[in-house]
Amino acid sequence: MRRDPVFNIFTIPPVSSSAEYFKKFLIRTNPGMISFSENLKRIKCYPVCYKPDKVYEMPLHSHDFFEVLLVISGRGEHINNRNYTEVIKNRDIIIINNQSAHSLRGLDSEFEVINLTFLPSAIGYSDDSLRNRNLSNLIHFLRPFNEYDARGNFIKIRQPDADFKKILFYAFHIIELFHKGMDKNAEIICNLLSTIINMIFNHYKAQNNINGAGNNIYMMDIYSWLHANFQKKISLGGMARHLQISEPYFSTLFNKITGKNLKTCVNEIRIGKSREMLENTGFPVGRIAYEVGFEDITHFNFVFKKYVGCSPSRYRKQINTAGTIPLNIKTI
Missing domain, CATH: 1.10.10.60 (Homeodomain-like)
Incomplete structure (x- = not known):
């Protein structure tokens, strides 16, 4: 195990173990499609911090879960199946849905990222929203996962340094809790994940001038209210x-x-x-x-x-x- 590369307080797996954990928790259900393993479906979330290889480009793939990519350091390329390649760097947040294929490649040795992959039920919503875009559009937190930018690429958010570090703090905490005991820490992990998604959505809402909807059921965070x-x-x-x-x-x-x-x-x-x-x-x-x-x-x-x-x-x-x-x- 190693200390996290930003705060030096959280205990997380070494970079060299990333491939081992990918094989343990993620499975290929068919060529180009990645799913959670059965034991991971109980937790509904898989967090990992790793360095995408500079030489080896990850094959294009899609998955039956949502993903948030946080760029910790360095520069890399995010590629989608629409033949668009985007350079990403520190403080970039990429919101990845389950509808389009993508891949990742490092451009320098400092390129390091956190992947937070999760099922909607991890933050209190129906997993049917993965298959039903009309349903997921009712859930305001999931709205960015169903949209693309003007060039057809996944939504990218770039936050101020202080806000990004808050998200990293919660993300590293999730990784530590996951490896200390994913079953006993499942509820805390999901609560922290909800906080991260909430912070990302609020920045996305401000960035895109999306107004609140008062008491409108479509924009209400029901689950957080019940908690x-x-x-x-x-x-x-x-x-x-x-x-x-x-x-x-x-x-x-x-x-x-x-x-x-x-x-x-x-x-x-x-x-x-x-x-x-x-x-x-x-x-x-x-x-x-x-x-x-x-x-x-x-x-x-x-x-x-x-x-x-x-x-x-x-x-x-x-x-x-x-x-x-x-x-x-x-x-x-």
Whole structure:
């Protein structure tokens, strides 16, 4: 392992191991198409920091996930299947979709990048948006992944140095957490990834003079709102009234955008938070149930067992005994 090349505080794999990890976590489903391996689909995100070879040009390829390319240092070329080659350098961010093929080549020995590849479900949205552009256009965070610039190339964003370093900080943290234990750190990884995508979208929105849409459901970050308000009483009718749209319409859109119904999504968030509290606090189960938004401890116990596979008390006991999540415990 080595220290990250920017902050010198995060522990990440050496450059020489990149090929090994690519083979472990990514698979070729057919010529020119790359997919996540089965074990990676549980995590929904694969982060890597590496140096594209100056001599060997990566073959053109596409993939069934989204990708964010962060250029840390040096200069390289990004090539797409529309016969367009673009020189990229430090602070460039390339937003890559699953619809067009591309490749990468280093122009000097300093060229180093971070690749953040992910499924939409990593940031709380339906993976159907990979195959349905109309659906992904409803999700404002994913809008840049469905657009090209005037020359037909992938969207490129160039941020001020301070903002770019914030994104790099989160990205290196994701890489470190991934290799320290991708299963136990999955929720933190996805939260950090959501933060990065949010920062990129906000810069993209400002760069392209995209105005906000008030309470418009198409531009609302539903998932982030639920994470911030999960302790409150949440209902379809209440959210629909807040957005000034009908309850049936909101229900249909919510299902399309997240791939789940509202009740399931809220319960997953609440149970995830309760697990954190069971692992990290000594609070009684009844208090934890109340803290995460359940009004009845019996109902909390029922929902917890449904999602995790055991009662809250047994979960805490096994965590305290094993010091980690037991293999027979389900993860959300």
